[in-house]
Amino acid sequence: MQRLCNKRVVLGVTGGIAAYKSAELIRSLCKLGADVRVVMTKSACEFITPLTLQALSHNPVHLDLLDTDAEAAMGHIELAKWADIVLVAPATANFIARLAGGQANDLLTTLCLATAAPICLAPAMNQGMWRDVTTQENIGKLAEKGLKIFGPADGSQACGDIGPGRMLDPELITLHTAEMFKHDIFTGRSVLITAGPTREDIDPVRYISNHSSGKMAYALAEAAVEAGARVTLVSGPVNIEKPGRVKTIDVVSAQQMHDAVQENIEGVDIFIGCAAVSDYRPVEILKDKIKKDPNNTEEILELKLVRNPDIAASVAALDSAPFVIGFAAETRNVIEYAANKMQKKGMNMIVANDVSDKSIGFSSDVNEVTILAEGLQKTLPRASKKVLARKILSVASRGYHQWKRDQEQ
CATH class of the missing domain: 3.40.50.1950 (Flavin prenyltransferase-like)
Structure with a gap:
């Protein structure tokens, strides 16, 4: 039913x-x-x-x-x-x-x-x-x-x-x-996905961010709905139309994204951390716009930054943690760094891609990725992000259902 x-x-x-x-x-x-x-x-x-x-x-x-x-x-x-x-x-x-x-x-x-x-x-x-x-x-x-x-x-x-x-x-x-509808891979499951970049304010007009467009996460949200899931999308600032049949929560900063995830994680079966979350934020957000200092001859401005909460790691550490899938956007040693990230944060699976290649990854409509899990390294060749989203979820489904069986034993 x-x-x-x-x-x-x-x-x-x-x-x-x-x-x-x-x-x-x-x-x-x-x-x-x-x-x-x-x-x-x-x-x-x-x-x-x-x-x-x-x-x-x-x-x-x-x-x-x-x-x-x-x-x-x-x-x-x-x-x-x-x-x-x-x-x-x-x-x-x-x-x-x-x-x-x-x-x-x-x-x-x-x-x-x-x-x-x-x-x-x-x-x-x-x-x-x-x-x-x-x-x-x-x-x-x-x-x-x-x-x-x-x-x-x-x-x-x-x-x-x-x-x-x-x-x-x-x-x-x-x-x-x-009975008119087939039983899809995530029928009845609850999926929470983070999307896009975060922005960390410096002053009223400036912020720290990254090049994430949110396209991969939004494609995953649409694919998860097609697969029968109830989907919640926690999205940073993007210029993409919101997907249908998805509960979308708009946030700006990493702290806001972390809080939204924690407030909505109860009862979630699968968490997909696809957002490019800023690792650091300014210690202090200045009330007024920073002005050039005429006495600063070296023209150097120093900002003190503090680490943001790690969203994927905090979800994986929960007592009743869902199946956690992360993303790793790397420019070198892609597989090695992604594998270390997965192990360090306690994730079940990670999707790695090389963002040093400007023809894929950030802002592009295509991508190519490698999925890592215990005993698994599967490369998905270059394709549109919508096609890749379905393939990623197909692999994730097998991992999730095996994980669920292992938990029940």
Whole structure:
């Protein structure tokens, strides 16, 4: 059931008596980590209010195809692209007929035609309507097109009839929806990633920093979400769009990054220290801008620096430490220095790269790295950081699951 974590579900609610069950269905989907956006037909609003479903989904409910505000951004197309899956529950005989006929006369049918996401229907109607030849032909036509049909169940109905046509229970629909997604390498796991540079203020206009762009960490965050993880990203100052489905915490200094990590580390399964954290900060941040000293003929300015807290080492030292992956950006003796760093800080794995090569590493969209762990040295050849992120997590997954098995023995 953890397969629903971070999944984007568009729930279509049509006008049948079973619409009241959609409230419990939303609760069930959200409980398992799904992000639910509700689309209601006009007749569905006669059975349950949009306000109820908005309160349960924590998202605005979408009602109209020609919504002026939404249409400014082609709202139905955006929803179609946003969805990982479209689930219509209840799906009435009328809606099934319109969808089978390729109609696009309201927001829900239009969205279904526009989306590339899987579409699942949970039929709900009178047993006579379900058994009708036309309904069965429509269901068969939709099934042939690849739509998934959940149910219906057999039993007593609101009209007093007994037979097939009842909408499946919300928990069973949730289970079927979860089964639409494969079990990914980090399904249900919590991952915390640090990203980008830190800045250490000298005075109101100057700071100490480095060339990290944050691109590798952001690619890892996106890849971890794709792999089924719940992701928290603690990011220094970068010029990158925040990844979707990720909790992002913006920080500036190394101390702020350290504090944010400590505040969010509880319950984390995997920590990835990808940020280029400043090792030192000024002992004192001056209140006013430093001015040139006309009496300083040597033109030398001395700054006193103090060491910043080591974030990766502090995480690895926790009593209930997660699986810790570090990064080592080196200019020489790359493998040796990275191996020493991993051992000294008590990390489980480290990713080393040579930043003396200007064509990779900092600010570049490509990289090549070597992954080190106990009994492991694996080089990943040059590729885009998005491709490397998936490969790094694939290797990390094997290391994490072996580490977890060793802990349980």
